[in-house]
Amino acid sequence: MSTTVGKKVKVRFAPSPTGDLHVGNIRTALFDWAYARHTGGSFLFRIEDTDTTRVTDEYINAAIDTLKWLGLNWDEGPEVGGENGPYLQSQRLDIYTHWAAKFIEQKDAYYCYCTPAELEAVREAQRASNQAPGYNGHCRDLTADQIAEYKAEGRGAVVRMRMPDGGTTFTDLIRGEMAFDHKFVPDFVLARADGSPLYTLAVAVDDVLMKVTHILRGEDLLSSTPRQIRVYQAMGLKEEDYPVFAHLPFVMGADNAKLSKRNGEVSIAWYRDKGFLPEAICNYLALLGWSPGDDREDLTMKELCELFTVEKVNSSPAKFDMKKLEAINGDKIRALTIDQFLDWALPFLIKAKTITGTPDEIDLVKRALPIIQERIIMFSEIPAMLAFLFVKDFAIESESVAKVTDSGAKEVLKRSLKELEPISDWTHTAIEAALRSSLIDEMGLKPRIAFTALRIATTGGTISPPLFESMELLGKEAALARISAALTL
RNA sequence: GGCCCCGUCGUCUAGCGGCCUAGGACUCUGGCUUCUCAAGUCAGCUACGAGGGUUCGAAUCCCUUCGGGGCUACCA
Numbered sequence: 001m002s003t004t005v006g007k008k009v010k011v012r013f014a015p016s017p018t019g020d021l022h023v024g025n026i027r028t029a030l031f032d033w034a035y036a037r038h039t040g041g042s043f044l045f046r047i048e049d050t051d052t053t054r055v056t057d058e059y060i061n062a063a064i065d066t067l068k069w070l071g072l073n074w075d076e077g078p079e080v081g082g083e084n085g086p087y088l089q090s091q092r093l094d095i096y097t098h099w100a101a102k103f104i105e106q107k108d109a110y111y112c113y114c115t116p117a118e119l120e121a122v123r124e125a126q127r128a129s130n131q132a133p134g135y136n137g138h139c140r141d142l143t144a145d146q147i148a149e150y151k152a153e154g155r156g157a158v159v160r161m162r163m164p165d166g167g168t169t170f171t172d173l174i175r176g177e178m179a180f181d182h183k184f185v186p187d188f189v190l191a192r193a194d195g196s197p198l199y200t201l202a203v204a205v206d207d208v209l210m211k212v213t214h215i216l217r218g219e220d221l222l223s224s225t226p227r228q229i230r231v232y233q234a235m236g237l238k239e240e241d242y243p244v245f246a247h248l249p250f251v252m253g254a255d256n257a258k259l260s261k262r263n264g265e266v267s268i269a270w271y272r273d274k275g276f277l278p279e280a281i282c283n284y285l286a287l288l289g290w291s292p293g294d295d296r297e298d299l300t301m302k303e304l305c306e307l308f309t310v311e312k313v314n315s316s317p318a319k320f321d322m323k324k325l326e327a328i329n330g331d332k333i334r335a336l337t338i339d340q341f342l343d344w345a346l347p348f349l350i351k352a353k354t355i356t357g358t359p360d361e362i363d364l365v366k367r368a369l370p371i372i373q374e375r376i377i378m379f380s381e382i383p384a385m386l387a388f389l390f391v392k393d394f395a396i397e398s399e400s401v402a403k404v405t406d407s408g409a410k411e412v413l414k415r416s417l418k419e420l421e422p423i424s425d426w427t428h429t430a431i432e433a434a435l436r437s438s439l440i441d442e443m444g445l446k447p448r449i450a451f452t453a454l455r456i457a458t459t460g461g462t463i464s465p466p467l468f469e470s471m472e473l474l475g476k477e478a479a480l481a482r483i484s485a486a487l488t489l
Numbered sequence: 490g491g492c493c494c495c496g497u498c499g500u501c502u503a504g505c506g507g508c509c510u511a512g513g514a515c516u517c518u519g520g521c522u523u524c525u526c527a528a529g530u531c532a533g534c535u536a537c538g539a540g541g542g543u544u545c546g547a548a549u550c551c552c553u554u555c556g557g558g559g560c561u562a563c564c565a
Contacts, residue, residue: 015565016564016565018564018565048565050564050565051564051565053564054564054565112563116562116563119562119563120562123561123562126490126491127490127491127561128490129490130490130491131490131491132490132491132492132561133490133491133492133561134491134561156563158563159563160563175494175495178493178494180492180493181492183492184491184492184493184561185492186561188562189562189563191563192563193563194563196563198562198563198564198565199564199565200565203565218559219493219494219495219558219559220558220559220560220565221559221560221565222493222494222559222560223492223493223494223559223560223561224560224565247494249494249495250495250558250559252557252558254500284501287501287502287514288501289501289502290502291501291502291503293503294503294513295502295503295512295513295514296513297501297502297513297514297515298514314501314502315494315495316494316495316496317494317495317496317557317558318500318501318502319500319501320500320501321499321500321501321515321516323500323515323516324500324501324514324515324516325515326515327514327515327516328514328515330527330528334528372527373528374527374528374529375526375527375528376527377527432524435524436524447523447524448523448524448525450524451524451525452524452525454524455524455525459525461525462525462526463525463526463527464524464525464526465525465526465527466524466525466526467524467525468524
């Protein structure tokens with residue numbers, strides 16, 4: 001099992017960007033990265049874009065961007081280069097062609113002239129008779145005459161790998177000893193009729209050529225492992241040099257189906273727009289299918305690297321839980337310093353057009369942030385929460401108007417105006433002291449009653465940051481103007 | 490259908506034969522705190538899928554069964 005002792009660990013993340021990177025991809029990338037960092041090995045990033053009809057440049061760039069944003073830096077791959085490049089499979093086509101030809105030459109593979117319709121008919125028959133479906137070996141040992149005949153018919157040929165009798169065994173770091181009988185691993189296609197390589201060829205060739213030592217990937221690839229190992233053998237790799245496999249459990253959607261676009265917000269870009277911190281996303285994702293073994297849950301990226309081992313990865317699938325992600329994000333936000341918080345918050349305020357970004361605005365935002373830091377779970381909530389400080393034409397939300405126009409409220413507002421006007425040091429402590437002594441002590445009102453009208457008048461609604469701090473931030477002039485305005489309703 | 494993987498609170502997990510009348514976190518419920526909303530804090534609800542074994546003793550080992558998932562492409 002420990003065939004790689006003494007060898008420097010190299011882990012790769014090799015997505016096929018057929019869409020935005022999603023939660024499942026990223027969980028895999030995170031484990032790959034954390035394992036590389038934990039072992040002091042290197043992290044390789046490769047793009048599997050052999051299926052050019054499904055992968056686009058846009059998605060490739062987005063994938064690079066997402067990984068960078070999350071802080072999952074790679075040592076080899078797009079942008080940073082490396083001695084085993086290029087790292088886009090679409091730029092390595094001749095390499096795969098070379099190996100496919102070599103396999104043919106070695107008789108490990110053969111040309112298969114069966115048409116898709118013929119193959120489908122075979123599968124249909126197998127299924128009908130409860131047989132294991134798979135290629136029936138029709139073209140395994142064609143004679144020269146038969147080949148000539150097929151060519152004359154104008155048939156194209158795929159390159160198909162010959163699976164020998166017997167079986168494949170390997171050790172999965174997460175699932176233990178795995179054994180596959182080749183009766184259920186039919187000969188498989190390495191290259192299309194047009195010569196382009198398929199995943200199974202490209203992935204195995206690249207992992208070998210790029211000297212990958214550990215393959216941590218989704219469990220959907222578990223049953224394709226014997227085919228990959230077959231390619232290693234055909235390449236002449238010794239068994240002790242095979243990469244070690246670890247098949248990660250799935251991340252499932254709430255509806256218990258494999259996470260996909262259809263059952264939830266899975267694109268990392270969405271979380272970024274919503275205002276989740278990369279560290280919160282990574283922290284949460286790390287807990288999906290893994291735990292440090294004790295009760296620790298709040299982890300920094302550094303701690304994650306220190307604690308992460310494949311042995312502690314679970315073998316059962318995990319369901320994605322947005323609530324927990326939100327809880328972690330809230331905790332991480334509360335742990336931010338004000339300057340860090342400001343850096344994260346500003347783009348959201350500007351994007352929402354709450355502010356334009358003038359120094360005065362930024363200064364006010366910075367003063368306001370402490371009172372909302374413990375009230376948000378994601379940055380996208382900030383604009384709505386601070387809007388009352390910046391709106392040009394302030395208005396009370398319609399459903400709250402009635403609460404400032406009844407006689408009791410008007411009384412509170414009038415009295416407050418009178419108490420507030422003389423205050424020269426406009427601080428929340430001074431405001432609170434004046435209001436409490438007057439409204440609570442003298443008028444005998446319940447705090448909740450007394451301050452609701454003021455809250456609505458100054459912030460526009462029944463829910464707001466703390467009242468006195470909000471009034472302080474608003475400034476004396478604006479606060480009094482709003483209270484006066486409410487009195488005219 | 491065939492092959493394969495998986496199965497502890499609603500969710501993520503701890504547990505690797507006795508420390509388990511099963512621990513933690515999130516959610517939920519209730520209390521405290523309180524100028525609203527939060528945050529904080531205290532308490533509570535809730536789990537070893539089922540059935541057989543093995544054993545003095547099983548969540549932990551074995552078998553069966555049921556359930557969930559994956560693969561079964563000239564997708565990855």
